[in-house]
Amino acid sequence: MLECGRKLEEVTIAYETYGELNRERTNAVLIVHALSGDANAAGFHRGARKPGWWDSMIGPGKGFDTDKYFVICSNVLGGCKGTTGPSSIDPDTGKPYGLRFPLISIHDMVNCQKLLVDHLGIERLLSVSGGSMGGMQVLSWLTRYPDRVRSIIPISTAIQHSPQQIAFDEVGRQAIMADIHWKSGNYYGGPLPNRGLSVARMVGHITYMSDASMHEKFGRQRKDSIDAFKFDPDFEVEGYLHYHGENFVKRFDANSYLYITKAMDNFDAAEGGSLHELLRGTDAKVLVIAFKSDWLYPAYQTKEIVRACKLAGLEASYCEVDSTYGHDAFLLEIEEETHLVTHFLKKVYNGYEVMSEHAV
């Protein structure tokens, strides 16, 4: 049963795991992905030129150390990388859902993850971690299933979207829906709304970087071969956006973009009240990470999470990392992030072991 009141009869969940689950099943860490992520958080798929989206953080000796922890990552509900979403076949019609797919929420995504965690026989996750929309799922885990998480690590995220964040998402959706090939979502099998999706992704990329990182990366450098007096992209920053826009459409479904961004905009970890009231009585350990130049999810939003946790009596640490990378920093500032995550998880895990011994 979904939050919107509708039901999905069948749901497929694509997931990957790294490392080994220990005998006591106490070392499982769930990684949750952002808007355009997927289940392939680490390692190379056969023939792939790039590793998973958080490969630098997940593996032997890395922040989420697979020599110690059992790491799980699944594609979100509504996605297009293996888990059921608007591009999946609707069993009722034998055709892709398109806009017949029900509107989904961040909590619905988390409910699916909980089914997966149940399926894997894990009673309590050692930790749930993710950045951006991943951080929202982390908060949903904490409020909806507080007894199933020992700790959480939300990164560069918010209790709820600000109007500016909603506005950027809406521009992306409008760009997609303005594409003549979108056809109210019924484009499967025909030409895809690639121009619209590409524009949406370009807007996104601007918000993922910072003014400073764009200065460092591109300046006002022009592409060599191009006449400055054309409407072709002549500045390097334009070429970068085009490249990423055009690549994105090869790997992402436009309808998934609509459903997932809407889920983010509708999300409210506080569920209309105050987060600290919701958290009262829970006991997860909390590590919140933010990055100074992130203007899409500014530090003031992340601090609100820490504040709510502290007011609810939770043990919460906050670290604001100095970085010029903007929102992308959570994927790039690996050294700092590794350090923070390693120590936090170690502490939580050791505390767990001690407690388990006591219990014995």
Place this chain on the structure above:
Amino acid sequence: MLECGRKLEEVTIAYETYGELNRERTNAVLIVHALSGDANAAGFHRGARKPGWWDSMIGPGKGFDTDKYFVICSNVLGGCKGTTGPSSIDPDTGKPYGLRFPLISIHDMVNCQKLLVDHLGIERLLSVSGGSMGGMQVLSWLTRYPDRVRSIIPISTAIQHSPQQIAFDEVGRQAIMADIHWKSGNYYGGPLPNRGLSVARMVGHITYMSDASMHEKFGRQRKDSIDAFKFDPDFEVEGYLHYHGENFVKRFDANSYLYITKAMDNFDAAEGGSLHELLRGTDAKVLVIAFKSDWLYPAYQTKEIVRACKLAGLEASYCEVDSTYGHDAFLLEIEEETHLVTHFLKKVYNGYEVMSEHAV
């Protein structure tokens, strides 16, 4: 002759004036508009429900006091409100130019304004003022025609666009060019690329506001009648963007949007060198105004202008106004702006009169 090397045989310039030119022709102030502005800076056109775009600053007793000064405002070259632009008839073909219109620059716009000022018999302008792209034209006046301006008031502007500013412009252009009705600019007489232009304007509006002003104005308020689980705009901020996007297409030409944003991106007041070298030997008085929450044209860019002026030995004042309105502040923070402009102009004008007397 345009900067791109091409020529426009005929150019029409739409302009308005307010107040009276004095006998000595020493009280003329040129107002230059931003991306979407026009010659109607003040007063109501017949039947109009809204006054000109800077009406609160121009009129009897206002910042640009028409009891004292003769105020001129013209539509920029490349525009669509009376001055020759891509939607004008190409005399060679008898049809609208479309993309046959030559690429224009900020300096080209200023060259047209200079023809107008010549035509009005004004030897030296008391001041040139404008915000955003207007500020770029102000800087162009200073570097290209230093002996024709007694003072300048650039507001919320930059010596050159940062990669982030270029990136936002490029997303707007891509949204327009992705519209099936754009047809490489040959849409006149047929359906217009309104969806694309509307998306471009929506992106623009986000950058004109601030995170704080959006919080104040909209919060996460939802529109009453709408079901949250649809792709219709349900947050008020979305409705606001839609309203402004849809209204914009009624009054603006998509090709003008392409040409004018490209002129802004290509602009470099320093002309590849350093602005202070260019300004050496000039003597205009300078008042630079910026607004704290403006993240599209951040204060650091405006400060670079002041720095260059001071290095060149010009008398330059800088004022950073506290405001939450973001880039829009230059159109909204009227009280502060009136105060600053009134005193600055008075000082320049009185200095002028004294000098004129000496000359006599």
